[in-house]
Amino acid sequence: MPRPDPPTPLIHRAADRFTTEAEGRRTHHAFSFGAHYDPANLGFGPLLAYNDDTVLPGHGYPEHPHSDVEIVTWVLGGGLRHEDSRGHGGLVVPGTAQRLSAGDGVRHTETCDAGASSAVRFVQMWLRPDEPGGEPTYAAHDAGDALATGELVPVAGAGTAAPVGTRGAVLHAARPRAGARLRLPDAPTLHVHVATGAVELEGAGPLTEGDTVRWPGGGGAGVRVLRDDTELLVWTLP
Template identity: 55%
Template sequence: MTTYDVRRAADRFHTEAGWLDSRHSFSFSRHYDPANTHHGLLLVSNDDIVAPGTGFDTHPHRDMEIVTWVLSGSLVHQDSEGHNGVIHPGLAQRMSAGSGILHSEKNDVRASATPEPVRFVQMWVLPDETGITPGYEQRDVSADLTPGALVPVASGNPAHDSAIRIHQKDATLHAARLAPGDTVTLPTAPYLHLFIAQGSATLEGAGPLAEGDAVRLTTPDTPHLTATTPTELLLWEMHTTLP
């Protein structure tokens, strides 16, 4: 039987630091709730807005698959393995922290004559294996984002050959851009995490969802979701959970 755990945007943990406005779907940093640490394999889903000319200074990560999806503006990535890149809407990015990596993420003020905040969602899942060699991949998937359809953009499933690779065979991140009235069917998996990044929609079994709302589904029966305004959503499909 499907269970729907709806988490409203306003109920998320909130970090406000002047240069950063961040909303956390799960326990993160100083915000800790032992009853809200993960869903399936997903441990972090942060909705971040970073002011122009600022960002996250160099900091470490280890044994985590980190996927970043930009909604507006652009973000500059640099890391201790020599990788660098500029992430913008429609470009999926993955960093495998593995045995240890240092990186920074800054608002790309060079991208516009009138610098604007950058808004992005950063998501962390546990890898299949610890201690791997750190890695990085980014790919522009704009051309693959078929209007009105769920599209795999980051996956450990080799069948998803157009998605960036993550080192977690039981997890896939889908994205969708929907016009009002577009309907998609959610995939079959023991655990799904749906996040309404922009817009609004109605999910069968859960009701209306607004921007920033999330739904944690367990053993879903492929419910349908219908956009009520222009909508961008992120959906994690997971076939196992943390012990």
């Protein structure tokens, strides 16, 4: 019998994202979030939120609570100041993945320092944990040296210093140069996000900044990089 065709990738364009504007910050939401509700777009597998934030110096998110969610933050430019009720804090910069497992409850703040020379731009991703409750934990993984290769490298999840409580979920990042060719990780399900720049993805076509692809069965597809400023984020999901 002939093998069935793999599932078609679902492409979401940057222009179709929900947007929230508040004093000193702007957020683009890939999924339903807050006041933005679309019953057909509540998430993808264990991914519950996928937010692209820009925060001006002296602004950000005042203290607020979380529980039963895995929060992974990846900074694209500038520095993000994080402080939480468990005593974890510091400045998160490009090349470092931060993971906060909220467990049975944690409070934190996220801001751009008032004296910063530029805004901070970051992607924040929320996942559903395998087990609710438990003690909140924090971790960070500096992937700067590995990113210098231009290849897709794991930055959060199993095998990194920032594991997540969602079995089978791993975030990969790449900063390739124009003309490079990459291959997506071989996994049952992929979520591909062009954080900056542009690529051509086998089976999905050209993608530019802010575009995402949700793809069951997309593992192993080829990527051709179209611009030097490209930064690619790829979740492998169970």
